[in-house]
Amino acid sequence: MNTEYAVRTNNLTKIYGTKAAVSHLNMEVKSGDIYGFIGRNGSGKSTTLKMCCGLVHPTEGEISLYGSSVKDQTARRRVGMLIEEAGLYPHMTARDNMVLNAKCLGLTDLRSVDTILDLMNLSGTGKKKVRQFSMGMKQRLGIAMALLGNPDLLILDEPINGLDPEGIREVRECLIRLNAEVGKTIIISSHILGELSKLATRYGIIKEGELIRQISRQKLEEQCRDYLDLKVDDADRTAALISEHYPEAVYEVFGRNQLHVFDFQESAPLTALLVQNGIAVHSNSLHRMDLEEYFLDLMEGGAHHA
Numbered sequence: 001m002n003t004e005y006a007v008r009t010n011n012l013t014k015i016y017g018t019k020a021a022v023s024h025l026n027m028e029v030k031s032g033d034i035y036g037f038i039g040r041n042g043s044g045k046s047t048t049l050k051m052c053c054g055l056v057h058p059t060e061g062e063i064s065l066y067g068s069s070v071k072d073q074t075a076r077r078r079v080g081m082l083i084e085e086a087g088l089y090p091h092m093t094a095r096d097n098m099v100l101n102a103k104c105l106g107l108t109d110l111r112s113v114d115t116i117l118d119l120m121n122l123s124g125t126g127k128k129k130v131r132q133f134s135m136g137m138k139q140r141l142g143i144a145m146a147l148l149g150n151p152d153l154l155i156l157d158e159p160i161n162g163l164d165p166e167g168i169r170e171v172r173e174c175l176i177r178l179n180a181e182v183g184k185t186i187i188i189s190s191h192i193l194g195e196l197s198k199l200a201t202r203y204g205i206i207k208e209g210e211l212i213r214q215i216s217r218q219k220l221e222e223q224c225r226d227y228l229d230l231k232v233d234d235a236d237r238t239a240a241l242i243s244e245h246y247p248e249a250v251y252e253v254f255g256r257n258q259l260h261v262f263d264f265q266e267s268a269p270l271t272a273l274l275v276q277n278g279i280a281v282h283s284n285s286l287h288r289m290d291l292e293e294y295f296l297d298l299m300e301g302g303a304h305h306a
């Protein structure tokens, strides 16, 4: 059994009528990842996730879950999902909802119910009925339901949509705990990029049904790191001076007049050095690119990150 990849898709395509909602998508989610799935409304996130859960049949292409086809029921049992709203009974407690659902799933050992409620920070809700829960609590209960049956992979479609900051923080803390302490692999779609960047270890970016980038958190951080943006009259001579005086510095030259010097703190001495050497410095500014900017850049077809 292949355990390196929780999910691998090969040329995954879904066509509705004449329109491709998902097109030739090759996605790789490694075991242990928190995979942030990013895309604008209508870009094909939900359709992809539904196909990965076996809820929607692909028009073309394959999906493997831990090395087995998604068509295989045993493979699908390794997946827990919260795709749309969880079917919660409002007049029942969190525990009663869980027990009922566990029974519907045919689970006989109910000991996991309390463990899961504890993991999702819901064990203190006691006799409180779900109708009195905050949105965040309901969402955590939805995730708790998805954990029944002890799946290895959790697929969550927009689980923090509509939550207030406190609700978002609570869901985030639970997801980080599920990943770090219990080893769950998690795919989470969201358009709240700042939030995703607090937990994802890997990202997939989908645009008009196509996966346009997959990138690890580490690589993203490298690409989003601070840089000094220099606009000068002679970028090549500037580069030569930087290499000579700051041999450790990492820089990139853009055309004849612009350079980025990465993780560079010494902007004032560098500017002085350049001016002393007859270079006109038109501007120098420190820049940081965050996930949001990276995403927008990609959506607009930015070529910086190829």
Ligand SMILES: Nc1ncnc2c1ncn2[C@@H]1O[C@H](COP(=O)(O)OP(=O)(O)OP(=O)(O)O)[C@@H](O)[C@H]1O
Residues within 6 Å of the ligand: 016, 020, 021, 039, 040, 041, 042, 043, 044, 045, 046, 047, 048
């Ligand atoms: N059952 C369906 N029948 C026809 N078209 C559909 C169906 N489901 C989705 N689509 C279309 O497929 C495209 C992708 O939709 P999808 O819901 O996967 O995107 P999404 O990225 O999840 O968007 P959102 O964030 O708005 O949910 C959209 O154009 C949508 O209208």
